[in-house]
């Protein structure tokens with residue numbers, strides 16, 4: 416019991432925002448994490464951590480610009496789902512937004528590669544554990 420109390424006190428929530436960008440053919444953009452990073456080589460949705468004082472939406476718009484070179488408006492990102500997963504010493508809360516419109520052409524500015532994948536084909540990709548429950552949801556939503 417004492418251990419459980421200590422663990423609760425030390426657990427830090429780690430919010431991360433990510434986007435499922437959807438193209439005109441109903442495919443989703445995924446990007447591959449670079450070598451040297453945690454979970455290198457896995458495919459994930461573009462996004463990342465919040466900076467101090469940043470709203471989730473501002474963080475997502477910034478990350479999409481930094482990682483893909485695209486411009487997204489606040490009206491184009493729709494809060495859709497979340498995942499909750501232990502990640503090392505922290506507990507990841509992955510907030511997933513859907514986005515169907517943006518300006519610019521996505522480029523892999525941070526990732527090793529990007530790809531457009533039909534939701535049903537996401538099952539065949541190596542993705543972080545937190546993302547796995549989101550795949551079935553995207554299959555139904557898109």
Ligand SMILES: Nc1nc2c([nH]c(=O)n2[C@@H]2O[C@H](COP(=O)(O)OP(=O)(O)OP(=O)(O)O)[C@@H](O)[C@H]2O)c(=O)[nH]1
Nearest residue numbers: 431433452453454459460461462463464509543545546
């Ligand atoms: N962007 C993104 N991150 C994810 C997903 N799934 C998932 O578990 N994560 C985790 O959420 C965290 C996102 O942090 P990040 O992308 O800003 O940071 P990073 O590890 O790339 O390192 P950095 O500090 O060098 O940017 C990573 O630990 C990443 O593994 C996902 O679908 N998209």
